[in-house]
Amino acid sequence: MSMIDEKALIKAALLAREYAYAPYSGFSVGAALLSSDGRIFTGCNIESASYTPTTCAERTALVKAISEGVRHFSAIAVVGSKTGEPPSSFCSPCGVCRQFLYEFYSPGFMVYMAKSPDEFIMRPLDELLPLAFGPKSLLS
Ligand code: THU
Numbered sequence: 001m002s003m004i005d006e007k008a009l010i011k012a013a014l015l016a017r018e019y020a021y022a023p024y025s026g027f028s029v030g031a032a033l034l035s036s037d038g039r040i041f042t043g044c045n046i047e048s049a050s051y052t053p054t055t056c057a058e059r060t061a062l063v064k065a066i067s068e069g070v071r072h073f074s075a076i077a078v079v080g081s082k083t084g085e086p087p088s089s090f091c092s093p094c095g096v097c098r099q100f101l102y103e104f105y106s107p108g109f110m111v112y113m114a115k116s117p118d119e120f121i122m123r124p125l126d127e128l129l130p131l132a133f134g135p136k137s138l139l140s
Contacts, residue, residue, distance in 0.1 A: 004110065007117040009034055009077040014117075016042035016057065017079055023047060024054075029080035029091060031057035033065055036072035036106075041065040045080075058097040062104070071104055077112040077120075087115040098129040105134065 009032045017030025022045055029045040043060030055063075058078060065073070080091030090113035093101065101109070105125055114120035126132065 004034065004075050006075070006077065006112055006120065006122070009040065009075060010079065010112060010114040010117045010120060012040050012042050013057075013077040013079045013114065016044050016061075018044075020044040020057070020083065021046045022083055024049075024051065026083050027080060028083040029057035029078065031061045031079075032077045033058075033061040033073055034075045034077075035065060035070045036074050037070075039065075039070065041068075041070070056094060056097050058093050059100050062100060066104070072106065073104060073109060075110040075112060076101065077114055079114050090115060090121050093128065098125065099132075101125055102129055102132050102134050105132075 012032035013030040017028050020028035022028050024047050031043045033041045041061045041064045043057045045057045047054045078091050078093055079087045081087040092113050109125045110122050111125055111128060112120050112122045
């Protein structure tokens with residue numbers, strides 16, 4: 001049996017998605033990041049009229065955790081689709097978020113991409129970002 005309560009994590013991501021501020025794309029995303037000590041940090045996407053500063057849900061969640069002194073994680077759940085509609089496909093983290101998550105990667109970190117608590121796919125982060133450039137790359 002998995003140590004991760006993926007249904008609870010996905011539910012938290014779905015709730016966080018309700019707070020998405022996405023007036024330009026009309027695409028609402030929620031994320032829930034599980035720390036190694038069992039805490040959940042949630043995030044939503046936050047867009048900007050000057051599009052570039054837009055922050056994805058995953059990075060919102062990660063920034064909240066890091067800024068509260070939490071740096072070790074075991075999983076993240078992501079849900080996203082058109083605002084006001086239930087997720088109709090699996091929203092996978094964008095490249096920037098994969099890289100940002102990899103900064104705090106530890107082996108086994110799992111990415112859950114969900115439509116609902118009962119319907120999801122999962123991949124280890126290192127499979128979503130092969131040959132990753134990360135903190136260790138700067139040491140050699
Ligand atoms: N978005 C996320 O929040 N996470 C992703 O992994 C994919 C994209 C957001 C960014 C933007 O606000 C909207 O979805 C459309 O790209």
